Amino acid sequence: MAIKTILTEPNQLLRQVSRPVEKVSQEIQNLMDDMLDTMYSANGIGLAAIQIGVPKRIIVIDIGKDKEKKEPQYFVNPIIKNTNSILSTYEEGCLSVPNQFAEIDRPSKCEVEYLDYNGEKKLLKAEGLLATCIQHEMDHLEGILFIDYLSKLKKSMIIKKLSKNKSNRIVV
Ligand code: GNR
Numbered sequence: 150m151a152i153k154t155i156l157t158e159p160n161q162l163l164r165q166v167s168r169p170v171e172k173v174s175q176e177i178q179n180l181m182d183d184m185l186d187t188m189y190s191a192n193g194i195g196l197a198a199i200q201i202g203v204p205k206r207i208i209v210i211d212i213g214k215d216k217e218k219k220e221p222q223y224f225v226n227p228i229i230k231n232t233n234s235i236l237s238t239y240e241e242g243c244l245s246v247p248n249q250f251a252e253i254d255r256p257s258k259c260e261v262e263y264l265d266y267n268g269e270k271k272l273l274k275a276e277g278l279l280a281t282c283i284q285h286e287m288d289h290l291e292g293i294l295f296i297d298y299l300s301k302l303k304k305s306m307i308i309k310k311l312s313k314n315k316s317n318r319i320v321v
């Protein structure tokens with residue numbers, strides 16, 4: 150198990166479309182363990198593999214409220230089968246867009262089909278924060294970040310700020 154570096158915007162790797170996993174092998178399980186370690190150490194509630202530079206369709210999530218009790222969820226090759234036409238709004242952040250937050254509308258419920266940690270096929274009906282988080286992570290698999298939903302002006306201001314911080318090696 151290891152903590153990896155999380156890529157931050159602007160970085161072209163984050164814009165890659167991730168590729169499906171062929172088999173949930175030991176190697177993939179090790180990658181999922183590293184993703185979880187990395188996510189917990191950054192105090193995130195979700196992480197997509199591309200955020201640590203691996204363009205595979207893998208997501209880990211833990212939205213458990215109790216920090217002591219870990220409730221990790223693993224999603225390999227997730228597919229959204231259904232979404233609700235009712236939207237809900239959450240203030241979203243992203244470990245790859247550090248210290249920036251914005252309200253984003255997304256379907257309030259979704260049904261997702263995926264392989265779990267053991268490679269078993271599962272179907273999950275999600276709502277609330279979990280539904281939002283799954284959709285945020287699924288966007289990463291397509292190279293999409295939440296700032297892509299903002300106005301051109303807001304998005305460019307955020308990217309400018311992040312570029313500046315990067316070049317100054319300052320974390321605000
Ligand atoms: O830690 C995270 N919090 C969060 C809050 C609201 C909506 C989505 C998220 S996901 C984010 C971690 C992350 O960047 N995952 O890709």
Ligand code: NI
Binds near residue numbers: 244245285
């Ligand atoms: Ni994110």
